Amino acid sequence: MAALLEIKELRTYIRQRKGEVRAVDGVSLYIEEGETLGLVGESGCGKTMTGMSIMQLLPPGGYIAGGSVQIAGKELVGLPDRELRKVRGNDVAVIFQDPMTSLNPTMTLGNQIAEMVRIHRDVSKKEALDRASEVLGLVGMPNPRERLKDYPHQLSGGLRQRVMIAMALSCDPKLLIADEPTTALDVTIQLQILELLYDLKQRLRMAVLLITHDMGVIAGRADRVNVMYAGKIVEAAPTGDLFESMRHPYTEALLASIPRLDQRTDVPLYSIPGLPPDLSHPPTWCRFQPRCQYATAQCREAEPELTGDTPEHQYACFNPVGRVRSPSQAAPVR
Amino acid sequence: MTTTAPTEAAANTTPPPSEFLEVRHLVKEFPVTAGAVLQRRIGSVKAVSDVSITISRGETFGLVGESGCGKTTIGRVVVGLERPTSGEIIFEGQDIAKLRGREFRRRRRDLQLMFQDPYASLDPRMRVGSIIREPLTVQKIGNDKERDSRVSQLLQEVGLSPKAADLYPHEFSGGQRQRIGLARALALNPKLIVADEPVSALDVSIRSQVLNLMNNLQETHGLTYLVISHDLSVVKYLSDRIGVMYLGKLVELAPSNVIYDKPAHPYTLGLIHAIPEPDPKRERAKEIQPIFGELPSALNPPSGCRFRTRCPRAQEICAQEEPPLRAFGPNHLAACHFPLQPVLAGSAA
Numbered sequence: 001m002a003a004l005l006e007i008k009e010l011r012t013y014i015r016q017r018k019g020e021v022r023a024v025d026g027v028s029l030y031i032e033e034g035e036t037l038g039l040v041g042e043s044g045c046g047k048t049m050t051g052m053s054i055m056q057l058l059p060p061g062g063y064i065a066g067g068s069v070q071i072a073g074k075e076l077v078g079l080p081d082r083e084l085r086k087v088r089g090n091d092v093a094v095i096f097q098d099p100m101t102s103l104n105p106t107m108t109l110g111n112q113i114a115e116m117v118r119i120h121r122d123v124s125k126k127e128a129l130d131r132a133s134e135v136l137g138l139v140g141m142p143n144p145r146e147r148l149k150d151y152p153h154q155l156s157g158g159l160r161q162r163v164m165i166a167m168a169l170s171c172d173p174k175l176l177i178a179d180e181p182t183t184a185l186d187v188t189i190q191l192q193i194l195e196l197l198y199d200l201k202q203r204l205r206m207a208v209l210l211i212t213h214d215m216g217v218i219a220g221r222a223d224r225v226n227v228m229y230a231g232k233i234v235e236a237a238p239t240g241d242l243f244e245s246m247r248h249p250y251t252e253a254l255l256a257s258i259p260r261l262d263q264r265t266d267v268p269l270y271s272i273p274g275l276p277p278d279l280s281h282p283p284t285w286c287r288f289q290p291r292c293q294y295a296t297a298q299c300r301e302a303e304p305e306l307t308g309d310t311p312e313h314q315y316a317c318f319n320p321v322g323r324v325r326s327p328s329q330a331a332p333v334r
Numbered sequence: 335m336t337t338t339a340p341t342e343a344a345a346n347t348t349p350p351p352s353e354f355l356e357v358r359h360l361v362k363e364f365p366v367t368a369g370a371v372l373q374r375r376i377g378s379v380k381a382v383s384d385v386s387i388t389i390s391r392g393e394t395f396g397l398v399g400e401s402g403c404g405k406t407t408i409g410r411v412v413v414g415l416e417r418p419t420s421g422e423i424i425f426e427g428q429d430i431a432k433l434r435g436r437e438f439r440r441r442r443r444d445l446q447l448m449f450q451d452p453y454a455s456l457d458p459r460m461r462v463g464s465i466i467r468e469p470l471t472v473q474k475i476g477n478d479k480e481r482d483s484r485v486s487q488l489l490q491e492v493g494l495s496p497k498a499a500d501l502y503p504h505e506f507s508g509g510q511r512q513r514i515g516l517a518r519a520l521a522l523n524p525k526l527i528v529a530d531e532p533v534s535a536l537d538v539s540i541r542s543q544v545l546n547l548m549n550n551l552q553e554t555h556g557l558t559y560l561v562i563s564h565d566l567s568v569v570k571y572l573s574d575r576i577g578v579m580y581l582g583k584l585v586e587l588a589p590s591n592v593i594y595d596k597p598a599h600p601y602t603l604g605l606i607h608a609i610p611e612p613d614p615k616r617e618r619a620k621e622i623q624p625i626f627g628e629l630p631s632a633l634n635p636p637s638g639c640r641f642r643t644r645c646p647r648a649q650e651i652c653a654q655e656e657p658p659l660r661a662f663g664p665n666h667l668a669a670c671h672f673p674l675q676p677v678l679a680g681s682a683a
Contacts, residue, residue: 042537186400187608188625216610220617257542259571269542
């Protein structure tokens, strides 16, 4: 079973004046060909840094302190920049959260997409522009030919995100990293973009790493889900299993604290007390322990490893949630 | 507090003063200008066009809609940050849109705003204590000592330590900052708090803390909330009644469980369907009928029904005639020619 993407014990740190932040602290995950993996967690949990570590597009001070990232068996960590550039945009493409700031405002859409095609493919300007209009059509842009001469400011947020997706698709990537692709969009447009991504994934047999904070977005689109907390993966499972029989208390608490449309409004929402730990000095025991309602003395002694009854469903917890307990029965904290 | 010279119109239309807040035929236009220097006026955007809502004392009213639908503008007009182009804002029997000067400032004590962005809405160079004290200073309430004790009392009410008063906003997390914003809004003992996207900028686990706090404070202080959000699940959790807006118009108004169980307007149904639910089975079983297309320009809204360009049920009449609000049940209004629910007999408003 050769996975398309295989990350092992990845550690990505960010050097700052006050010390080092361990944004990603020993993450292992894999994505099979044509599969959608959801990576979910709250801000600062390291989900974006994990995605960006694959492409090695790290912020100033960020570096990979250890571990390995392999795409189709090829090791990316330690690869010289010249070699990496062949991978970025070609084997792996990214779409970012904010379509308003990710496009170059001074270039036409056609030139932006064609530029990318010509970096990776030996084609003429005209062929590259043809490819640009082809991918724009693929993402459902009306009149793609005419749109080539438009500038980003002439488009709405939803259409700009379509352009970002078109650009990402232009070189037939094997893996698409979608980092909060719909967070900046209105709900009706969000649905359109999610449907589009799902449809493209099916048609192009592309693997997708869907990074989001929204459990709802994950629920309908991902084949498997990895939940991150404080730089570590705390639970990994097929989507159905995760929602029905979550084992990690953090996953349970996260799901219980989302107001649902059919929620009873007279019962207080479950809320997780406290805050995530400071990742410049992470604790050496369970990172969720101070906020966990099931924590015992053991949880302050050692850090739980990812284990589980099956290789598909893994969790890092000494006192996992039982299968029968549902989130609504969890005792509200305040 | 009687107004000395009530205008003719006000005298004719003032109803029994039972309603706490009444927004009547509110219109707010913003000018659109061109040119760097001359700023010629080339048109206007009707951010809110002819919206009427009433809010009762102690209730939570939710306004929901997508960007540009005018929900935030309504909130700003209600607290007096914007003047309406036309229409009335009757608060406890008094049209606050017509108040000026000292009277206006006095009235504003009762109406406070809680902002969306906990990072941008607190002055980074002021200590938390001064931020919460400022409304008291501006309104000249109490002396220094009384203000200090009020600040620590407020901090405790929103679940922070009184020691927080000596710290700066950057020392707090997003959820804690939103608590500080809430403490500031509570400082003047307001009757109505307009909460504009109160939890949108917060993480899920922190979000529920703030939502629960808002509910608790409502009970202990007898507050009335106007909650504004793009997120129907948040609005539904907090609100008793919900108004759905689209391009400056109120398209549906109903008790919050009715909005979810029996939406009458196709846009409301589309919004409900568009919300991704954290439940894979339901999410995958959904018969999705996504709202297609993009939001039309507010500068030049579609004729007739504004939603018709994206509506799966639209027919010819929708382009010609603007649908009136009709009743579909008790407290349930919607503006649609081809609604999803039967119209209540004898209703044409």
